[in-house]
Amino acid sequence: MFERLYIEISNICNLQCTFCPEVIREKKILSVADFRKFATQAKPLTKQVCLHLMGEPLAHPQFSEIMDICDELGLKIFLTTNGTLLKRHSEKLLNWKSLEQINFSVHSYFANPEKHTLNDYLAPILDFCDQAHKKLTPFYINLRLWNLEKTNFQKDQNLKVFAIINPYFNVNLNENIDVKLNKSKKITHKSYIHFDTEFIWPDQKQEFRSREGSCYGLRKQLAIHANGDVVPCCLDKESVLKLGNLHQNSISEVLKTDKAQKIRTGFERGELVEDLCQKCQYADRFKK
Secondary structure, three states, X not given: OEOEEEEOOEOOOOOOOOOOOOOOOOOOEOOHHHHHHHHHHHHHHEOOXXXXXXXXXXXXXXXXXHHHHHHHHOXXXXXXXXXXXHHHOHHHHHOOOOEEEEEEEHXXXXXXXXXXXXXXXXXXXXXHHHHHHHHOOOOEEEEEEEEEOOOHHHHHHHHHHHHHHHHHHOOOOOOOOOOOOOOEEXXXXXXXXXXXXXXXXXXXXXXXXXOEOOOOEOOOEEEEOOOOEEEOOOOOOOOOOOOEEOOOOOHHHHHOOHHHHHHHHHHHHOEOOOHHHHOOHHHHHHOO
């Protein structure tokens, strides 16, 4: 049983954030039929399904139908979005019984050419939080600021966010937090500001880091690309560690492959057996 299983419903995004690398593989939107196929296999294997790996999930042209399938299958959904397309689905999201948590990557606003004001960007997100509070919705909302321990310029950006959120909800949020101990500050009801540091996506061109380490891949998480490729973790954006493809094999069959077994047992022993893993900065977060 995985904690999370990622099903990438599209690898296409309406933004190109500076912290998010470009997708090199073929652009792909997962069909509704294939989503049903993948999600049906995922249901008994995971506690929670994430509707992304790369791409913006709310940009999927049939996102409403995907929501219906999740309800039909009884999936628990962890949704991450940049929030720019929220108005398309806000009412249905507020009443979506499958939704366990929705994350808004607020730091994405500053990582793109600013076409709208910060107030304009945050307005629908804060209204969504307010409506969720009034309805006492059961799901959690995270407004992510994953840019700590960076420049004073980025700290100033966060202060601009607090300057809008604080009077809106009559709170007094600030950036003073130790993410090693706690990453969240409550806004209202089940809405939070979620802090973290920015990380570097693993790439084969990066320098070797270590053969010692571990990861949640194949132990607590698994990921499926929009084309059906199965990879060990959510940071393998180009399918470098491809274990199989769900158009040829089932998830259960893929997990039994020699490659999958070798990677998982390596993590259990504290050994990074794949070249990409040996260059992954994120693996440092699992060190004791």
